[in-house]
Amino acid sequence: MFSSELKKGSTELLLLSLLEARPRHGYEIGKLIEARSGGKLQFKIPSLYPTLSRLEERGLISGRWVEEPGQRRRRFYRLTKQGSAALGEKRATWHEYVATVNLVIEPEGA
Amino acid sequence: MFSSELKKGSTELLLLSLLEARPRHGYEIGKLIEARSGGKLQFKIPSLYPTLSRLEERGLISGRWVEEPGQRRRRFYRLTKQGSAALGEKRATWHEYVATVNLVIEPEGA
DNA sequence: AGTATACATATCGTGACGCGATATATCCAA
DNA sequence: TTGGATATATCGCGTCACGATATGTATACT
Numbered sequence: 001m002f003s004s005e006l007k008k009g010s011t012e013l014l015l016l017s018l019l020e021a022r023p024r025h026g027y028e029i030g031k032l033i034e035a036r037s038g039g040k041l042q043f044k045i046p047s048l049y050p051t052l053s054r055l056e057e058r059g060l061i062s063g064r065w066v067e068e069p070g071q072r073r074r075r076f077y078r079l080t081k082q083g084s085a086a087l088g089e090k091r092a093t094w095h096e097y098v099a100t101v102n103l104v105i106e107p108e109g110a
Numbered sequence: 111m112f113s114s115e116l117k118k119g120s121t122e123l124l125l126l127s128l129l130e131a132r133p134r135h136g137y138e139i140g141k142l143i144e145a146r147s148g149g150k151l152q153f154k155i156p157s158l159y160p161t162l163s164r165l166e167e168r169g170l171i172s173g174r175w176v177e178e179p180g181q182r183r184r185r186f187y188r189l190t191k192q193g194s195a196a197l198g199e200k201r202a203t204w205h206e207y208v209a210t211v212n213l214v215i216e217p218e219g220a
Numbered sequence: 221a222g223t224a225t226a227c228a229t230a231t232c233g234t235g236a237c238g239c240g241a242t243a244t245a246t247c248c249a250a
Numbered sequence: 251t252t253g254g255a256t257a258t259a260t261c262g263c264g265t266c267a268c269g270a271t272a273t274g275t276a277t278a279c280t
Contacts, residue, residue: 241262
């Protein structure tokens with residue numbers, strides 16, 4: 001639906017946002033983005049894993065393997081304290097960016 | 111101010127928008143983005159030229175050299191009919207994308 | 221006269237990152 | 251038993267703003 005270029009700046013914000021309420025694993029995050037957006041916003045789920053790894057490397061999220069009977073092993077990520085702070089900043093930056101772009105692109109005399 | 115990743119999807123939209131009112135040259139567009147955004151949104155002006163070339167290749171804008179006495183030659187771009195249509199679509203897509211992301215990232219229970 | 225600054229365009233290599241493809245593996249339903 | 255949903259991992263690719271660099275003109279200050 002939306003070009004990958006458009007998505008580029010906001011993927012991390014999306015992932016962090018969805019980990020705010022509770023820990024989730026990669027696949028679940030991918031499906032949740034699709035569900036919450038009414039199918040409009042979709043990611044190739046395999047492409048989320050490198051992003052999750054990156055966020056973990058930077059200490060914004062922390063993952064642990066969970067094995068439950070009758071389920072294959074899943075890696076649940078939770079938001080760290082740093083991640084929570086980063087999320088706040090990213091949300092603010094996002095809203096400011098949107099407002100700024102809107103200011104520039106609005107038709108003359110609008 | 112804003113990360114280059116965030117800007118990636120919306121640069122073309124910005125350029126096309128600023129050519130809507132009247133033809134402009136690259137340097138002028140760069141300065142206008144900065145001015146209209148109150149300095150918040152800036153591009154390295156040299157990085158705009160490849161984007162303008164790309165838009166011209168695709169037939170969305172059309173450039174012509176203008177030489178005036180006492181001024182170095184400047185290339186003025188105007189929006190083509192196709193460019194005008196593309197601008198409309200890009201604006202709509204942008205607003206829809208923003209609304210969709212906002213839907214997904216809003217804090218639980220907000 | 222010399223020098224800095226704004227104006228104006230061009231090109232090249234780099235880095236970031238979502239995509240597409242592919243691989244692997246488990247569980248459940250038809 | 252075959253297909254689809256679940257679940258994670260990796261690799262190469264394409265796109266595009268950036269940074270650096272280059273070139274050249276006009277204006278203003280010293």
